[in-house]
Amino acid sequence: MNRDALVWCLVAVAAIAVAAALVLSRRNKAIAAKRQQVEAALTQRLSEADSQLAVLRGELQQHKAEHDKTIQEAEEAAEESTKAVLKGSARFLQSLAAEQLTLLEEIQLKYGGHSVLGDLLEVSHANAQMARKAQGIAVMCGAPLGRRNRPASVYDVVRSAQGQIRNFRRVEIMQQTGFALKASAVSPVALAVAELLDNAASFSQQGSPIEVTFQRVQKNLCIVIDDAGVGMNDEERQKASALLSGDYRPRLSHLGNQPKFGFPVIALLAQQYGFRVDVTGVSRYGGVRAVVLLPEELWTEEETAPAGDSRVSSIRDAVGRPEPVARTANGLPRRGGRQVPIASVPDRDAPAPGAVPEDAGRAAARSLGAFQRGTLSGRNLASAPSEGADEA
Amino acid sequence: MNGEPDEELELTSALVPLFVITNGRGLPPDHAYERTTLVSAQEDTGAAARTLSPEAGRVLELVTDGFLSVAEVAAHAHLPLGVVRILLSQMEESGLIVARKPVPRAERVDREVLNAVLDGLKARFGA
Numbered sequence: 001m002n003r004d005a006l007v008w009c010l011v012a013v014a015a016i017a018v019a020a021a022l023v024l025s026r027r028n029k030a031i032a033a034k035r036q037q038v039e040a041a042l043t044q045r046l047s048e049a050d051s052q053l054a055v056l057r058g059e060l061q062q063h064k065a066e067h068d069k070t071i072q073e074a075e076e077a078a079e080e081s082t083k084a085v086l087k088g089s090a091r092f093l094q095s096l097a098a099e100q101l102t103l104l105e106e107i108q109l110k111y112g113g114h115s116v117l118g119d120l121l122e123v124s125h126a127n128a129q130m131a132r133k134a135q136g137i138a139v140m141c142g143a144p145l146g147r148r149n150r151p152a153s154v155y156d157v158v159r160s161a162q163g164q165i166r167n168f169r170r171v172e173i174m175q176q177t178g179f180a181l182k183a184s185a186v187s188p189v190a191l192a193v194a195e196l197l198d199n200a201a202s203f204s205q206q207g208s209p210i211e212v213t214f215q216r217v218q219k220n221l222c223i224v225i226d227d228a229g230v231g232m233n234d235e236e237r238q239k240a241s242a243l244l245s246g247d248y249r250p251r252l253s254h255l256g257n258q259p260k261f262g263f264p265v266i267a268l269l270a271q272q273y274g275f276r277v278d279v280t281g282v283s284r285y286g287g288v289r290a291v292v293l294l295p296e297e298l299w300t301e302e303e304t305a306p307a308g309d310s311r312v313s314s315i316r317d318a319v320g321r322p323e324p325v326a327r328t329a330n331g332l333p334r335r336g337g338r339q340v341p342i343a344s345v346p347d348r349d350a351p352a353p354g355a356v357p358e359d360a361g362r363a364a365a366r367s368l369g370a371f372q373r374g375t376l377s378g379r380n381l382a383s384a385p386s387e388g389a390d391e392a
Numbered sequence: 393m394n395g396e397p398d399e400e401l402e403l404t405s406a407l408v409p410l411f412v413i414t415n416g417r418g419l420p421p422d423h424a425y426e427r428t429t430l431v432s433a434q435e436d437t438g439a440a441a442r443t444l445s446p447e448a449g450r451v452l453e454l455v456t457d458g459f460l461s462v463a464e465v466a467a468h469a470h471l472p473l474g475v476v477r478i479l480l481s482q483m484e485e486s487g488l489i490v491a492r493k494p495v496p497r498a499e500r501v502d503r504e505v506l507n508a509v510l511d512g513l514k515a516r517f518g519a
Contacts (some may be wrong), residue, residue, distance in 0.1 A: 013469070093399060103407035110471025118419045123410040128409055146401040154409050155446075163412040177428070187403065352461055 052284060081250050086252070087141035094138050097131035098146055125163065130162040132194050136265045137190070140252065145269075150184040154179045154299065158212055159184055161193035167201045173212045178301070182324055185298040188273045189223075195262040195275070196225050196290045204229030204287055211283075221299050223292040226283035238277050246271055274298065410475050416436055419474050422480040427438045427463040427473070428494040431455050436486050444488075447471065448479045452488060459492065 028235060041377055104124040135145060152160075155176045162171045181189055200210045208228035212354040215222040232240065243263035255261055266277050283287030425431075433456040438511070441452055451455040454460055456466050483489045 018490045091401075096403065098401060099402050101403075101409075105410070107403055108472050108475075112466065112474050115419060115422065115476070117472060117474035121414065121416075122410055125411045126414070143399045146403040148403050148407065152407050159412050163409040168412065169416045186407065190407075 034237075036080070038386045069189040074251075075251070079253065083141040087143045089132055090137040090141055091143050093134035094131070094146060097127060097134050100127050101131060125168070129166060132191065132198075134351075135191050136195070136261055139265050139268050140261055143384075144185070145191065146189045147184070149183050150186075151180045151183045152186050153177065153183055154214060154223065156219065157181050157190050160186075160190045161197055164190075164194040165198045165201055167206070168197075170201060170207065171210045171212060176213060176389060177214045179214065179216070179299050180302055181294070181299050182297075183292070183358055185273060185275075188269045189275065189292065189294065189298070192266045192269050193225070193292060194222060194277075194279060194291070195266050199262055200225055200227035200229065200288065200290065203227065207338045208285070217293075219296045223294070225292075226282070226285060227287040227290075228285035229287035231282060231287050232279075237280050242281065243267055244270070244277050261294055281360075293332055397414065411470065413435040413445060413471075414475055414478040415482075416444075417478050420477055425462050425477040425480050425491060425496060427461065429462045430459040431465065431489050432459045432461060432492075432495070433457075433489050434487060440486050440488055444483075448483060450482065450486050451476060455489060 013386060022052045034263075101124065104120060104127060106121050108117060108124070111120065139145060151175075155173060158173055162168045162173070165171075197212075204210070204227040210228075211226045213226075215224055239248075240263060243250070244267050246267045249267075250264055255264075269275075270277050274295060275295040277290065278293065279288055279290045282292060283289040434450055437452065437456075441449065444452060451465055451471075454465050460468075461471065462476060462480065466473040466478070469476060471479075480491065482490060484489055484491060
């Protein structure tokens with residue numbers, strides 16, 4: 001009896017358990033089905049949102065690009081108009097400085113014997129520096145450079161550059177050379193070298209030397225500028241190379257309050273006139289070695305008369321040097337007895353056939369020439385014996 | 393912006409400015425290298441002469457084998473007198489040239505001395 005009851009009890013419990021298990025599994029199935037449904041709905045919405053986002057992103061990108069383009073255009077327009085304004089002023093300064101240099105030269109000739117000459121020389125130094133700045137700005141703005149119409153020796157071109165920097169006495173040109181630059185290359189190379197010399201002077205100690213040498217390397221003529229400064233680190237060197245190669249062109253507005261446009265100017269000149277400039281070398285003093293590499297199209301091997309030579313009379317050559325010089329009994333050289341007539345110093349007013357036309361503003365030189373002819377004619381009249389007889 | 397073509401500026405000034413030729417030196421004192429001072433090159437100027445600037449070299453050439461006055465050198469070299477004087481003083485420092493001073497003018501005698509002499513003469517011979 002007891003056992004039956006127990007069995008029945010067990011059966012009942014088992015039945016209940018089976019029923020419960022059935023109910024639970026059915027519910028689980030229902031829940032799972034619902035979850036799947038919900039998940040599917042969510043995924044769909046998510047993908048919809050995603051695609052919307054992508055579209056919006058695309059639009060944003062487009063707007064951004066348009067915006068950037070507008071800004072860039074505005075910047076370029078601003079740059080162009082700034083350049084146009086600056087160009088006009090720079091050209092004005094440029095021509096004024098050039099005019100002033102010519103004027104100063106005339107005044108220097110006119111008052112050559114006066115003590116004011118010392119001051120005039122300083123004024124023209126200041127003016128030469130101003131002319132360089134004006135030229136630099138002009139180049140940055142795309143204006144043409146002042147042009148020289150005569151070829152000149154590389155030595156003179158470097159001396160011209162030397163005169164355009166403040167501490168020009170620190171520059172030592174170690175050798176003279178007969179290589180001549182073609183007329184069209186004279187101004188740009190002078191300006192580029194001036195900027196390099198200015199850099200060398202600014203980034204080395206006061207009083208330390210800046211040495212210039214010339215080297216011919218295969219078909220190129222090199223102007224080598226060595227300074228005794230601290231040199232450049234790798235980063236500076238890279239930046240300088242980027243500027244000089246023209247890979248990086250800073251805008252005028254990015255040059256800052258104390259604009260350093262030396263390298264950009266050099267880069268523009270080098271590109272326009274076809275030479276190369278490198279500043280990555282190390283000088284023999286541990287400073288920077290700057291090299292201007294002039295391809296053969298820019299120079300000739302012909303000896304060009306140094307600047308001003310055309311102005312120098314060839315008196316000694318013309319008269320044929322008396323050798324040895326006759327001396328009077330008193331030991332004074334005898335100046336008489338010149339065989340060639342006075343016309344050996346030609347009148348500059350009557351240009352010899354084929355002579356280069358006279359420079360503008362050589363009026364003072366002309367008056368000196370007249371003086372010189374006067375002294376010569378005087379000498380010729382009072383010939384040898386009047387200077388003291390040998391037997392005396 | 394403006395339709396004008398960019399006209400090239402022609403530079404007429406000398407390529408090498410005078411202050412570079414003088415290397416920024418000041419003028420020598422007034423009494424040195426007067427116009428009539430005679431200058432001549434030293435006998436052996438070999439090594440030092442080779443390092444001269446072309447302008448100084450030309451001046452040296454002018455005064456080689458004879459004396460020339462400073463004014464004449466300036467005229468022949470077509471350089472301002474002062475520039476030639478600076479070059480000459482530089483060259484005399486390096487022993488390349490000799491300068492022969494012009495004959496000095498008779499020095500002006502002190503007026504008081506002259507008066508004293510006059511007084512003495514008057515006292516002696518009567519006036």
